Amino acid sequence: MINEIKKINLNHSFIFFLFCNIISIIVFKTNNFSISPIACLILILIIGVSHGSLDHIKGRKLLKILDINKMSFFYLAYILFVIFIIVAWVLAPTISLLVFLIFASYHFGKEDTQFLMEKNSIKNQFFYFLKGSLVILAPMFFHFDETVAIYKFLFVENESFYLTLDYIESNNILLIGIILSTLSSVILFIKKFEIKKFAIFLDFFSIIIINYYFSPLIAFTIYFCFLHSIRHSISLIHEIDNFNFNNGLKIFLKKALPLTILTAILCLISVFFLNNSHSLNSSIYKVIFIGLASLTFPHILLEYLLEKNEK
Template sequence: MFNKKLKLGNAKLDSDTILFFLSTILFITFFEFFGKNISNNALSIILITFIVFFGLPHGALDTLIAKKFNLYKNFYQFLIFNFVYISLALIIFMIWQIIPTFSLAIFLIISGYHFSEDWDSYNIDKIKKLALGFSIINLPVLFNMDLVEEIYYYITSSDYVYSFLSFQLAISYLNLLLLLYILLSKTMSINIFLQIVLLILSAFILDPIPFFICYFCFFHSLKNFKESKILLLNINKRKITFAAFINTLLSIILGVIIFFLIYSDFNLKNITSLIFIGLAALTVPHMLLRILIRGK
C-alpha cells in the first residue's frame, strides 16, 4: 500500500527531471512502435550516434577543468596531462582484453558509484544516492536478464558471466527494495520520486541498450556537462565548444583506429564491445580527475 503520509518536498520539477521525463517517454514510444523493426546493425548505429553526440562531450571538458584547477599551467604540462589521460584509458582497455570478467565487475562497481554522483545536487544521504546509481546497472538485470547476459558475453567473451549474473541478480533485488523504500519515504523531493519511477518504468519496458542510452545521454551526460559548464563559468563559450569538439573528435578517431585494429566487422557484438569497453576506459581517468579537483 502506498504511504499515505508521503510528502513530496520541493514540488517544483527541475530541468534535469523534465528532460529525463520527456526523453524517457520519447524512447518508450519510439521503441514500442518501431523496436521490432530495428535490426541489430541499426541498433548499433543508434548506439554509436547517441554516445558520440550526447555521451562523449560530457567528459570532453576535462582538459579545461584540469586547467581551471591548475593541474597544468603551460603547454608542456598540457601535453603531459593529455598523454597521461589517454595512456591511462588505453591501459584500461588493454587490461580488459586480458582479464575481461574481472574488468567487467570492477567497471560495474565504478559505474554504479559514478552514476550515484548524479544525485549529489539533491539533499539525500549517500545510501540513497548509491541505490539510485547502482539501479542503472541492476534494474536491466531484473527485467531483461537474457539480454544483459548477451551484452556481458559480447564484452567479455567469457562463460563466467553466467555465474557473475546470478550473483548480480541477488544484488539487483536488494537494489529494487531500496528504491521502493526510498519511494515510500515520508518526505522526498518530487524530482527524486519521478526519477525513480522513470528508471523503473524504462528498465521494465525498454531493452538494456535503449535504457542505457536514455539515462546515460539524457540524464547523466547532460547533467555532468551542465555542471562542468558551471565550473567553467568564466571561460569563453567558444573555447568550451572548441575543447568539447576537439576532445570528442579525438575520442572518435581513437575509437575508429581501435575498431579496425581489433574488431573490423560492423555488427552489434563488436560495436557494443567497443562502446562499453571504451566507456570503461574513459571513465577511469574521468573519475580520477574528479577526485583530484575535489582535493583542491
C-alpha cells in the same frame, strides 16, 4: 546560483521523464520500434562523450593546485591511464567488468544527485552508490538474457561469473538490489526536503520505464546521453559562466568539440579494426562499453583529485 542549477536540473528531469513516457508509448503502440547499435554508438559519441571532453580544463586546474606547470604531464598520464584500462580489460575482463560496474554505479548516483545535497558525507556517498546501481540492475532485472549477452561480447567468458549471475537472478537478489536503490532515493529525497528534490523520483521512474520497454543497450543510451551527460554538461556550463547560461553553453560547445571529435574518430577506427575479427554489433558493443570504461576511470579519478585538493 545553486538554486538556479537545482531548478534547471528539475526541469531537465521533468522533460526527460515526459520524453521517456512518450517514446515508451510509441514502443507499446508500434511493438516493433528499435534503434540499431550503430545509432546508439553515434548518439553516445556525439552527446555522451562530450560531457567529459573538458577534462583537460579540469586537469589544468588540478595541475595549478599541485603547482605543476606542464600540461603535457596531464595528457600523458590521462592517455596512459586509458591504455592501462583497455589492457587490463583484455587481460582480466571479468574483474574489470565487476570493478567498472561498481564504480559506474557510484559515479552515476553521485553525478545525477549531488547538486541537490548540501554535504557529500560518507553516508551520502553510500546512498549515491545504491541509487546509481539502478542503472546497472534494471537491465538485468527486466532483460536478463540480453544483458548477459552484452557481457559475453565484452570478452567475459568466466563460467563461474555467469553461474553467479544465474543464482542472483533466480533468487530475486536483483529485486532486493532495486528495492535498496529505491530506499536510497527515498532517504536522499527526505534529507532536508525541498520541492526541487522531486528530480530524484522523476529520474528513478524514468530509468525504470526505459529499461522495461527497451533493450539494455537502447535504455543505457537514452539514460547516458539524455539524462546523465546533459546533467553533467549543465554543471560544466554553469562553471564556465555563472551569470549567462547561453554564453556558457556557447563556450562549452566550442571547448568540448575538439576532444569529442577526436574521441569519435578513434572509436570509429576501433570499430573498423575490430570488425575484421568480430561481427559489427559485437565490435560496437566492445567500443561502447570498454571504451566508456577506459574514459570513465580517469574521469572519476580526476574529479576525485580535484575535489580533494580544492578542499
